[in-house]
Amino acid sequence: MRTKNILTCALLALTAIGCTDLDVDIKSQYTEYPIDSDIAMEARINNAYYALRAPLNRRYDELLSLSSDEYSAVCFGGAWLDDRQYSNCSTHSWNQSANNNQLNVFQDILAGVTNCNQLLQDLGESNVEISAPVRAARAFYTFLLMDNFGDTPIVDYKLFDESGNIDRSPRGEVARWIESELLDVRDDCPSEVSEATYGTPTCWMVDALLAKLYINWNVYTQDVTSADWSATAPNEKLNDCIAACDRIINARLFDLSDDYKTKFMYTNGPQIKDFIYAVPYEATLNQGMAYARYRTWRYGGANGFYTIVLTPSCGGNFAMNPEFAELFTLPGDRRNDVIVGDPLQETTLIYEYDPETGEKTNIPHMYDDGKGNGAQQVVFTKNITLIKEDGDLDVGADGTRQGYRSIKFFPDPNDYNNYSRNQDNDIPIFRYADILLTKCEAIVRGGAATNGDTPMSLFNQIRSYVNAPAIDAAPSLQDILDERGREFLDEHWRRNDLIRFGDYERPWGFKYINPDNAELTRRIFPLSQDVLNANTNWEQNPGY
Numbered sequence: 001m002r003t004k005n006i007l008t009c010a011l012l013a014l015t016a017i018g019c020t021d022l023d024v025d026i027k028s029q030y031t032e033y034p035i036d037s038d039i040a041m042e043a044r045i046n047n048a049y050y051a052l053r054a055p056l057n058r059r060y061d062e063l064l065s066l067s068s069d070e071y072s073a074v075c076f077g078g079a080w081l082d083d084r085q086y087s088n089c090s091t092h093s094w095n096q097s098a099n100n101n102q103l104n105v106f107q108d109i110l111a112g113v114t115n116c117n118q119l120l121q122d123l124g125e126s127n128v129e130i131s132a133p134v135r136a137a138r139a140f141y142t143f144l145l146m147d148n149f150g151d152t153p154i155v156d157y158k159l160f161d162e163s164g165n166i167d168r169s170p171r172g173e174v175a176r177w178i179e180s181e182l183l184d185v186r187d188d189c190p191s192e193v194s195e196a197t198y199g200t201p202t203c204w205m206v207d208a209l210l211a212k213l214y215i216n217w218n219v220y221t222q223d224v225t226s227a228d229w230s231a232t233a234p235n236e237k238l239n240d241c242i243a244a245c246d247r248i249i250n251a252r253l254f255d256l257s258d259d260y261k262t263k264f265m266y267t268n269g270p271q272i273k274d275f276i277y278a279v280p281y282e283a284t285l286n287q288g289m290a291y292a293r294y295r296t297w298r299y300g301g302a303n304g305f306y307t308i309v310l311t312p313s314c315g316g317n318f319a320m321n322p323e324f325a326e327l328f329t330l331p332g333d334r335r336n337d338v339i340v341g342d343p344l345q346e347t348t349l350i351y352e353y354d355p356e357t358g359e360k361t362n363i364p365h366m367y368d369d370g371k372g373n374g375a376q377q378v379v380f381t382k383n384i385t386l387i388k389e390d391g392d393l394d395v396g397a398d399g400t401r402q403g404y405r406s407i408k409f410f411p412d413p414n415d416y417n418n419y420s421r422n423q424d425n426d427i428p429i430f431r432y433a434d435i436l437l438t439k440c441e442a443i444v445r446g447g448a449a450t451n452g453d454t455p456m457s458l459f460n461q462i463r464s465y466v467n468a469p470a471i472d473a474a475p476s477l478q479d480i481l482d483e484r485g486r487e488f489l490d491e492h493w494r495r496n497d498l499i500r501f502g503d504y505e506r507p508w509g510f511k512y513i514n515p516d517n518a519e520l521t522r523r524i525f526p527l528s529q530d531v532l533n534a535n536t537n538w539e540q541n542p543g544y
Contacts, residue, residue: 319403
């Protein structure tokens with residue numbers, strides 16, 4: 001978002017220092033921090049609230065986005081291969097050593113749990129105005145660990161024993177602990193929705209997290225790596241899920257009035273009525289968000305893909321899988337405008353984009369590749385062809401225009417140039433649109449309809465605000481999964497959705513290069529070597 005900081009420079013400095021100290025293992029001893037000033041206190045609270053900012057800005061994005069059907073992580077004649085750390089994600093060949101960079105988000109997120117525990121331990125929990133949202137943040141970080149890594153330590157300072165060793169708890173036990181924590185703090189978290197509470201845990205964030213927990217209840221409380229697990233098995237928490245959604249819907253504090261493309265632009269922020277909980281970034285101070293670097297065409301900046309020339313280079317290694325791009329073909333659908341390339345065509349002539357509105361212009365994007373042909377209009381191909389069928393996913397030095405691209409989180413080119421590729425775009429975690437589709441799914445799966453809502457009416461609220469065709473019958477689970485793909489591209493829920501819908505083993509992209517890609521144990525990431533080294537009493541997840 002554009003700079004709207006109400007904190008002092010001193011507070012920002014303290015927050016920045018705290019947010020970079022993320023190498024915290026589970027055995028870290030708690031140390032005392034100053035709490036005798038408002039600045040120090042507010043800085044510590046912000047360290048607890050915004051601990052996801054660092055992993056979300058790159059490594060969490062790589063791990064989640066590249067492991068879904070959204071992208072293949074290609075390289076260009078070896079450029080961006082980096083020991084296959086990116087392509088491993090796309091072929092589901094994660095390696096505890098080679099993928100340390102991505103898998104170490106476990107430690108980054110755990111640092112957020114540590115920040116919360118330190119604050120709760122120092123202040124006590126009698127002041128629920130402080131402790132309740134901090135506990136909600138701690139539950140959220142624990143949810144992320146459980147969702148991605150399975151069995152997870154329940155790191156509550158009140159549960160520590162004298163040995164200092166903490167074991168991982170079974171996934172189902174962790175899910176129940178998260179539920180109990182959220183239910184315990186929900187009514188003590190702020191209900192205000194304003195700039196002051198933006199990006200912080202509110203009671204609505206708690207409800208959204210409960211809805212996400214409940215819709216995935218069978219994933220978390222059953223053995224999802226077993227062949228006996230079923231994506232359509234009865235879910236005992238469906239009505240609880242619907243109740244959590246209804247609390248948000250009935251509050252009438254959120255809506256779908258924002259234009260789809262506009263709400264992800266670099267001007268987004270507290271004014272977006274769809275955002276229930278978001279991680280705020282600023283190119284100047286709260287840095288790290290640089291999604292355009294990896295999603296833009298590799299040479300998109302050279303001649304002004306964004307009209308303004310980008311001086312720092314683009315990586316461009318996130319090439320959209322053609323089968324995922326084909327979701328964006330509904331007539332009139334505003335969401336189609338975040339895809340660079342026409343998924344109805346095998347090739348697409350590329351035009352420049354307006355740097356202020358993010359809209360496509362009628363100016364052809366020209367590029368001179370230095371081969372004596374002069375400047376030519378750029379053409380993208382929907383399909384991606386490797387120069388060799390192996391885990392490098394190498395499209396060759398001349399293959400940079402293969403695969404359509406996402407500009408959902410459209411950058412401000414001036415910020416990109418002046419602040420080393422950093423962007424102002426805030427990243428939503430929970431949105432009102434997700435609540436509507438989650439309630440829709442819960443009813444389709446067998447939950448009791450409420451408030452006169454039907455799966456079709458909830459589904460069509462989404463279709464209506466993006467100007468896509470309405471449906472005239474109840475949506476199937478496949479319809480809902482496809483709609484979630486369109487709606488939540490680049491928001492890191494696709495892997496979660498694919499597993500819940502039993503679709504994670506479906507062939508897409510270049511997964512077939514890894515003969516073990518469809519092993520059910522791939523539904524849970526391995527632990528990194530660094531995490532195992534720091535916690536020698538832990539064992540690697542099965543299948544790795």
